[in-house]
Amino acid sequence: MASVIAGLAGGLVATIVMTILMMVMGDGGPPPTAALVAKFAGGEPDDYAMPGMVLHLIYGIVAGAVFAVGVPLVGLSLGSIGVATGLGLVYGLILMIGGMMFWMRMIIGMEPDRDMMMMFGTVHVVYGIVLGAFLGAGILA
Numbered sequence: 059m060a061s062v063i064a065g066l067a068g069g070l071v072a073t074i075v076m077t078i079l080m081m082v083m084g085d086g087g088p089p090p091t092a093a094l095v096a097k098f099a100g101g102e103p104d105d106y107a108m109p110g111m112v113l114h115l116i117y118g119i120v121a122g123a124v125f126a127v128g129v130p131l132v133g134l135s136l137g138s139i140g141v142a143t144g145l146g147l148v149y150g151l152i153l154m155i156g157g158m159m160f161w162m163r164m165i166i167g168m169e170p171d172r173d174m175m176m177m178f179g180t181v182h183v184v185y186g187i188v189l190g191a192f193l194g195a196g197i198l199a
Contacts, residue, residue, distance in 0.1 A: 060126040060136045060193040068192035069122015073115055076185040083177045089114050090157075090178070093166045122189055125149050139194035146190020147183060154182035 060068075080089065092103040092110025099106065129136055129145055136142040158178060162168045170178065 060129075060196075061198065062123050062127060064193055064196075064198035065123035065126025066119050067122070067198050068126065068189045069119040070115075071192050072122060072185045072189040073118025075188045076118065076181045077111070077114070079184055080177065080181045083180065085173075090162055090166060090168065090170075091117070093168060094161070097166060118185065121153065121185075125189055126193055136190070136193045139191060142194025143187055143190040146186040146188070146193070148186070149189065150183040150186020153186065154179045157182060 077089075088103045088107035089110045091114040092106040095106040095109045095113060096103045099109075103110065125146070126136070134141075134145060136145065158170065158175060162170055162178075
């Protein structure tokens with residue numbers, strides 16, 4: 059069983075990988091979390107690129123811990139790197155769907171275009187795979 063610490067560390071590593079990919083694939087604009095900050099703080103998302111990135115990092119770290127704790131609670135194991143990576147892929151898809159349907163559309167009020175949805179989906183799947191592989195490898199117990 060992966061510890062909360064391993065989940066936090068895996069979430070950090072996976073979020074860093076995801077963010078690098080997001081920066082390579084993206085249009086150079088701020089992350090969607092900057093729009094969330096702007097919605098509550100006032101102003102434009104471009105004004106909140108760094109707070110949006112920090113918020114995104116926090117989300118990724120916490121999501122890693124949720125995965126590490128949640129998988130055993132539903133009766134599954136992260137003991138094998140192959141199984142953990144597969145479960146991470148599924149988790150990334152869940153985060154992608156939740157992010158697109160709930161956060162982007164309902165909370166932020168965005169209507170993402172096809173390119174943004176493709177990038178958003180890809181980086182969340184990569185996040186899940188990296189997280190699962192990190193936890194399955196047992197780097198931190």
